Each structure stands twice: as C-alpha cells, then as structure tokens.
Amino acid sequence: MVTAQVISNEARQEIEKLFHHLPHKQAACIDALKIVQKYNRWVSDEALQELAPILEMSVHEIDSVATFYNIIFRRPVGRHVILLCNSVSCWIMGYEEIKKALKDKLKIDFGMTTKDDRFTFLPIPCLGTCDHAPAMIIDEDLYRDLKPDQLDEILAKYE
Amino acid sequence: MERPLTEHIKQDGTPLSLKEYEAVGGYQGLRNALKVSPADVMNVVKDSKLRGRGGAGFPTGVKWSFVPMGDNAPSPKYIVANGDEMEPGTFKDRLLVEGNPHQLIEGMIISAYAIGASMSYIFLRWAYHEAAKRIQYALNEAYEAGYLGKNILGSPFSLEMDLHTSVGRYICGEETALLNALEGKRANPRNKPPFPQVSGLFGKPTIVNNVETFSNIPHILAKGAQWYISLSKSEGGGGTKLYGASGKVKRPAIWELPLGTTLGEVIEEHAGGMQDGYKLRGLLPGGASTDFLTPDQMNIKLDFEEVAKAGSRMGTGTIIVMDDKTCPVGMCLNLEQFFAQESCGWCTPCREGLPWTAKILLALEEGNGKPEDIDHLTFQTHYNAPGNTFCALAPGAMEPLQSALKHFREDFDEHIHTHRCKYQHG
Ligand SMILES: Cc1cc2nc3c(=O)[nH]c(=O)nc-3n(C[C@H](O)[C@H](O)[C@H](O)COP(=O)(O)O)c2cc1C
Ligand code: SF4
Ligand code: FES
Numbered sequence: 001m002v003t004a005q006v007i008s009n010e011a012r013q014e015i016e017k018l019f020h021h022l023p024h025k026q027a028a029c030i031d032a033l034k035i036v037q038k039y040n041r042w043v044s045d046e047a048l049q050e051l052a053p054i055l056e057m058s059v060h061e062i063d064s065v066a067t068f069y070n071i072i073f074r075r076p077v078g079r080h081v082i083l084l085c086n087s088v089s090c091w092i093m094g095y096e097e098i099k100k101a102l103k104d105k106l107k108i109d110f111g112m113t114t115k116d117d118r119f120t121f122l123p124i125p126c127l128g129t130c131d132h133a134p135a136m137i138i139d140e141d142l143y144r145d146l147k148p149d150q151l152d153e154i155l156a157k158y159e
Numbered sequence: 160m161e162r163p164l165t166e167h168i169k170q171d172g173t174p175l176s177l178k179e180y181e182a183v184g185g186y187q188g189l190r191n192a193l194k195v196s197p198a199d200v201m202n203v204v205k206d207s208k209l210r211g212r213g214g215a216g217f218p219t220g221v222k223w224s225f226v227p228m229g230d231n232a233p234s235p236k237y238i239v240a241n242g243d244e245m246e247p248g249t250f251k252d253r254l255l256v257e258g259n260p261h262q263l264i265e266g267m268i269i270s271a272y273a274i275g276a277s278m279s280y281i282f283l284r285w286a287y288h289e290a291a292k293r294i295q296y297a298l299n300e301a302y303e304a305g306y307l308g309k310n311i312l313g314s315p316f317s318l319e320m321d322l323h324t325s326v327g328r329y330i331c332g333e334e335t336a337l338l339n340a341l342e343g344k345r346a347n348p349r350n351k352p353p354f355p356q357v358s359g360l361f362g363k364p365t366i367v368n369n370v371e372t373f374s375n376i377p378h379i380l381a382k383g384a385q386w387y388i389s390l391s392k393s394e395g396g397g398g399t400k401l402y403g404a405s406g407k408v409k410r411p412a413i414w415e416l417p418l419g420t421t422l423g424e425v426i427e428e429h430a431g432g433m434q435d436g437y438k439l440r441g442l443l444p445g446g447a448s449t450d451f452l453t454p455d456q457m458n459i460k461l462d463f464e465e466v467a468k469a470g471s472r473m474g475t476g477t478i479i480v481m482d483d484k485t486c487p488v489g490m491c492l493n494l495e496q497f498f499a500q501e502s503c504g505w506c507t508p509c510r511e512g513l514p515w516t517a518k519i520l521l522a523l524e525e526g527n528g529k530p531e532d533i534d535h536l537t538f539q540t541h542y543n544a545p546g547n548t549f550c551a552l553a554p555g556a557m558e559p560l561q562s563a564l565k566h567f568r569e570d571f572d573e574h575i576h577t578h579r580c581k582y583q584h585g
Binding site for chain 2: 021026027028029030031033034064065068069070071072086087089091092093124125127128129130131132133140142
C-alpha cells in the first residue's frame, strides 16, 4: 500500500544535512521539526511518524519535544500567523487595545484561524522589543509601536 | 565617557561588516590573545572583574577556571553564547547581535581559546529573525577571513561555530535547560552538580555565557584589565553595562553606561523621565523576575551589590517602569500568567503553584477576590522560594509578587473590598 508522503524529499534532504556535526541524530530533532514546519506550515501526526525513523527516535519522544516549544505548531495554521506580544511592557503600553482591534477585524479570538485560512491569531510572550511596545510578528515581519489605526494597512500586505 | 560595546553601532540600524569592524579595531583582541597562553587570557579576564551579564553576575574568569585543562581533559569542549533573552522586558542582547555580530563572535573565539574549546554555538531567541540573518552572514565572513575554522590566523588553535535558533520557551535561557535544547530534547533544567563547566553539552566541559558578557571580552583583551575596571563606577565589578527602560517613560531605549550608574540617572537623564500625565509608581530594575523598587530609591547604584541591598536584583539591567495609571495587581497577574505558562513542569511547587497564583490574581482583577487570598499569595511566595524548587524560574516569578504585596498592599486590599479594579476603564 502506498500512502502519500507528507515530508517532501526536499525537506528530507535538508534534515539529513543536519546530522553532519552532531554526535547522534536526536540532537537534530528541534531543527528537523523547524524544517518540517517550514515546508508544511505545521507538524501533523503523519509528519511525526515519518520523522521517527529519520531521527531514530520514537513518535512519542518526538511529540514530547514538539509540544514543549511555543512555536512548533501541532495544529493546522493559516497562510499567515499573527503573534501578538502579551507580556508586561506591551500590556502597559496598550496591548489590550490592539488585541481588541485585531479580534474585531479578523472576527476570531486567540487560537483560531479565519474561515478563508488567511490568518491564525496567537498570543506570544515578549518579543524583545519592549522599548517599542506594543509589538507583534506576522510570519517573520516585526511590527512595533502599534496603533489600532495602522492595523488595516499592515494586514493588507498578507494575501 | 567610553562606550566600547556600542560606540561603533551604526545609527541607521545596519550591522558592521567585517571590514568596518576591523577598521575600528575589531579582532585586535583576538590577535593579542593568540600571542599569549590560554592561562594568561583567563587571568586578564579574572583581573578585569567582568561579571556575567545574564542576570546572576557570576565572575566570568572564575567560571572559566573550573573547566578541566591539560592534555588529559575531556574533549571536545564547548563554548555557548546564551542569546535566548526571553525574560519579559529585556531587549539588550538584541542591540548587540543586530548591531555588531562580529563583536560577539570575536568574544566567543577568545573565550574558546582560553578554555581550549573546539566547537561553539550561538543560541538565539527565535523571534530575532533579522539578527539570525546577520549572525549567519558574519559567521561566513569570519570563516572566509580565517578567524574561524582550522588554524585560526596561522596558529595551532581551531574552532567551529554554529548558529542555533530556538523555538521559544523561556526556560531555554536557564543554562542547563539550554544545553538540553541544544541536544534536541525538552528544555528541562538539569541537576547541578555536575556543573556545565565539567559536564555540559553532550557530557563535555562547556561554558555558557550571556551575549553581553562575551561582547566585553574583545575589549578587555585589546585594552587590558585596568582600563576595563576604570570604566566602572562600581566597587564590585568592571566595565560598562547596557541599561534599558520600557513603560511610560519619554524615551524608552537601551544605553551603555558605567556599571554602577544610579537608577535616578537612568530614568531621569537617559529615559527622559515619565511621559506627561504619568507619575512613577514603582519599577522592576532588571526584568520580569526582579523585586519592585519604589520612587524613593532613585539614589541607588545599579550594580549587583547595591540593588541587592535595596531588596531587589540587578538582573538584566533592563528596567520595566510602572506608572500611576497601571494596576499593580494587574501587572502581577500579567507576570504570573507568563511564568505559569512558561514553567517547564518538572517540579511541583512551580508546576502547581504558579497557575494557582495566577488564578488568584485573576480573581482579584475580576472582582472576585476574598480576604484570605492575601494569605494564599503570601504562602506561594514562600512555597516557591529558593531551595524549594528545581531551578530559579519559580523563585524569580515570586520576586515581583512578594515586593508588590509589600509596596502596593493597599491596592490588593482595595480590589478585595470593592470587588473591582479601579484602573480598568469602560
Ligand atoms: C528561567 C531562567 C531564564 C534565564 N534566561 C537567560 C537568558 O535568556 N539569557 C542569559 O544570558 N541568561 C539567562 N539565564 C541565566 C543563565 O542560566 C546563566 O546564568 C547565564 O547564561 C550565564 O551567563 P553569564 O555568566 O554570562 O551571566 C536564565 C536563568 C533562568 C533561571
Ligand atoms: S522551577 Fe519551574 S521551570 Fe524550574 S524546574 Fe521547576 S517546574 Fe521547571
Ligand atoms: S513585552 Fe512585548 S516586546 Fe517585550
């Protein structure tokens, strides 16, 4: 029986390259998860099953690593991920207001994805840009000193 | 006033290239180091009174001296730069890795030479995407120029260096948890002893230092220990320190100032004082896991001893300012929710105690507080005290809370008696 492969050959090759400097394959686990996520947007159960023999680990072991970290996604996410900082300096500087504005615009709450699969909206701890609070990251782009009236223009950049 | 770590960082926000770094004296410290023995390098760093900038202030040269040396020492040995910087309110290492990645790389190469390491990693916070690109670019430049790789600058010394970008968890900043993350595991802290200096990454001798700590090393080797000590206004340590402020001050930012600059000078002169319409109510002097200080403590020197004497910790030196329109109970709630979420779950007081603490604070904020809640919160500050937990995360989490209960007790009581938070609008 042939089942569809969720980790592409390209991603596999990139993972194999990690083993080069390392004393054992498990040490590449986190980077391998990052590579899977780069190609697939999130890490599915099927992906874990395919990773297990590559890393010479059990599925359970890999899952315990995958679920430990904040930005390995074990559930499907939209085409773009909005990570809004909810830590202390942003909270002091108006995080609540930005959160409410984003909720109203996207019509979803934290942890949800818009119906058109365009955005997933998540809270995230401090982004290390507290002198320009409030702040958020969309995909890999950082937005700082946020004001509610800038949000439309920012969101419009993401299809 | 000298600012060795930041004076060459460009205003336009672009990083120094290798050529630009060399033109302002870059890699001279490494050249000096390679002319003397590793033991000599270690001694210069000891004499400089450099203390770790990751929060605890441990003397760097002393830490290095615990690494086994000589022909029978285990190998390979590792050097790891801690650039996790996930403590809320902390943003100092970002400036160094974005503005001058070669300074960090040079500091790590010199440190590796001192302890005889042959492999090194930069462990970087996931959110620093731009910094990651710049570090990778700088690493390539350094390899090409012969500062990394085999036989560095024609010497017998060789070193490899790799960048590891984290996938986000505050506990990764704790040095033994960081080593587990680098090994591809869950980032639970490890038992100490053995200390990483003896048995660290993959069981081999490892030195973990903060990004800012390493960034000082090239200057110490270029200009000497006495010069470095003369930069400081503190008895307890040498050099400058990156201080920062966030919250409702006029000019939130990072400044490189003599170690031991007073709190008042940082807040009034550099941060420009409070924004119009806001008064200073209290502040966390060194990140989310430090005790509140109050406006009557502006004369204290920001160094490891004086801040401790004043009842807090210098921590990372990045100040979080609380104004009079921000609720102290709400601020504690925000902080404890963070710590509860980031607890690695390894030990009971932290795994059970932090969520409970956050739940009580949420009840207070929502108007459902009860008089006995104060006792429950006080109990948690003891239950999670140093010595009762496996690592320093939980005790750190209690620092803002225990000091808030002391300095802002009337706010806690008012929440309970009036069944509301008066700071919330609408
Ligand atoms: C929960 C926790 C988080 C930490 N996070 C960091 C961090 O992000 N960066 C850092 O340099 N040190 C952090 N530390 C301190 C490290 O364990 C370690 O002491 C430090 O990296 C040593 O470097 P230094 O001697 O140069 O200060 C953290 C400690 C704890 C307990
Ligand atoms: S104190 Fe918290 S973070 Fe540290 S080991 Fe215990 S559960 Fe983990
Ligand atoms: S608290 Fe939001 S960026 Fe630091």
